[in-house]
Amino acid sequence: MHICFDGKILKSGEPVLSADDKSYRYGDGLFETIKMVKGQMPLFDLHMNRLFSSMQLLEFSPPALFTPEKLKTDIISVCNKNNCTDLARIRLSVSRGNGGIYEYDRDRIHCLIESWPGNPSYNQLNENGLVVGVFPHARKSMDLFSRLKSANYLPYTMAARFAKQQQWNDCLLLNTDGAIADASIANLFLVDGDEIITPAIGQGGVEGVMRRYLIDKMRESGFAVEERAVFVNDAAGAEEMFLTNAMNGIRWVGRFENKILKNNKTRSLYHQFIETLWS
Incomplete structure (x- = not known):
């Protein structure tokens, strides 16, 4: 396997990050998880x-x-090198560079692309509904930075571990x-009658690209989509629940805590907006 680091194709086993990389030291970085299908990246923009x-x-x-056009070229190059252009999961990581927390004059970003x-x-669409619960051990802030897909992923890492334990x-x-902010690797949507509800940006969740795509498409098609504060009681009372991310599109939830959920509207949304995206 190969990677692309700062525009250079290297073998994946070669060391590239130094001990004073700011993303490693402080979580001072960002990442994107991008899907490639048949050589195309539908949500790249x-x-x-x-x-x-x-x-x-x-x-x-x-x-x-450092432009979108150059990043696209580098992504395609590393996917070609790894023979995975037909269907690939791509991680693009960006760090502020090397140095201490106050060394602003040394800022020089690093970019790592893996596929x-x-x-x-x-x-x-998943055949079996997901089983989902609530993570009790962390509370996400609701500041300017909470919506970012940052290298500081600790609450989500611990939530994923907790889910596996349960x-x-x-x-x-x-x-x-x-x-509710979001899930460990996805945004949340609820179906309540004709209304579709999702936690608003600013409620602590990551601003997902599939979330944005789906909201826009649903509203263009006349669906009532409400972005607001969503509480556990709302989720417990919903008829359907689904999670969205860039790799899977939509995954339906079959059980939330002790409640069994349907997937009629979710299945319809998948076929209307997601299945066509990958074809």
């Missing part, structure tokens, strides 16, 4: 919009040649107000 707006918020100083063959299940498929994380 949304990924780049999020990445570059996040870099601006964090006051990163990218070089002039792996994708699981065929990425292109299918024999669940995923966990919902709460914010400091006790409302």
